[in-house]
Amino acid sequence: MSIVVKKWNELAEVKAELAARDWFFATSGNLSIKVTDDPLTFLVTASGKDKRKQTDEDFLLVDAAGRPAEKTHLKPSAETLLHVEIYNRTNAGCVLHVHTVDNNLISELYAQNGEAVFSGQEIIKAFGIWEENAEVRIPIIDNDADIPTLAQQFSTYIHGDAGAVLIQNHGITVWGRTAFEAKKHLEAWEFLFRWQVKRLLLQRAGLPVG
Ligand SMILES: CSCCC(=O)C(=O)COP(=O)(O)O
Numbered sequence: 001m002s003i004v005v006k007k008w009n010e011l012a013e014v015k016a017e018l019a020a021r022d023w024f025f026a027t028s029g030n031l032s033i034k035v036t037d038d039p040l041t042f043l044v045t046a047s048g049k050d051k052r053k054q055t056d057e058d059f060l061l062v063d064a065a066g067r068p069a070e071k072t073h074l075k076p077s078a079e080t081l082l083h084v085e086i087y088n089r090t091n092a093g094c095v096l097h098v099h100t101v102d103n104n105l106i107s108e109l110y111a112q113n114g115e116a117v118f119s120g121q122e123i124i125k126a127f128g129i130w131e132e133n134a135e136v137r138i139p140i141i142d143n144d145a146d147i148p149t150l151a152q153q154f155s156t157y158i159h160g161d162a163g164a165v166l167i168q169n170h171g172i173t174v175w176g177r178t179a180f181e182a183k184k185h186l187e188a189w190e191f192l193f194r195w196q197v198k199r200l201l202l203q204r205a206g207l208p209v210g
């Protein structure tokens, strides 16, 4: 099996799992997986498709600038430049971006702080942090319809081979060394977002939550 086919199958599996969670509303979301390092190539979702569907045209191979690496009629994701920034600055192997109601609410609620902070949650161990009372932070950046501007702003927050950024009233972009790590972190962030939104609602209703 060629490396492209192997990576295609790996990304298709992640895509199917995120689809099963119903995280691809209205064609939103994009995913990618690195195929080669030198030169850099990666498979990225084709733009504008319903990512819940599985087809032979789900992904295309792009180069280090996010341009198609082979002749194709498919268009790379409109947000490919964000993936390009991550692969060019880190050793990440996979990038996942989803829009959910909870990640949008958290991005709006904490936008003025420039970040959302979570603590007192066992699931923080999914980030490889095992200390008692650990806290995790996710930066929140303004959305921008101009993708090169958004990608430049986004790149300020790329500090390692695994990480995540919330784009205000848009969605989350998570990356990891492997598809397994990126998906694990994405699931942990979404757990924290949902937990916090529900806690705030219960607190507002006067119920005794933290
Ligand atoms: C309908 S959502 C607007 C575009 C977007 O934010 C997204 O994640 C999907 O765009 P793509 O070009 O990757 O399909």
Ligand SMILES: [Zn+2]
Residues within 6 Å of the ligand: 028, 029, 030, 079, 097, 099, 170, 171
């Ligand atoms: Zn998006």
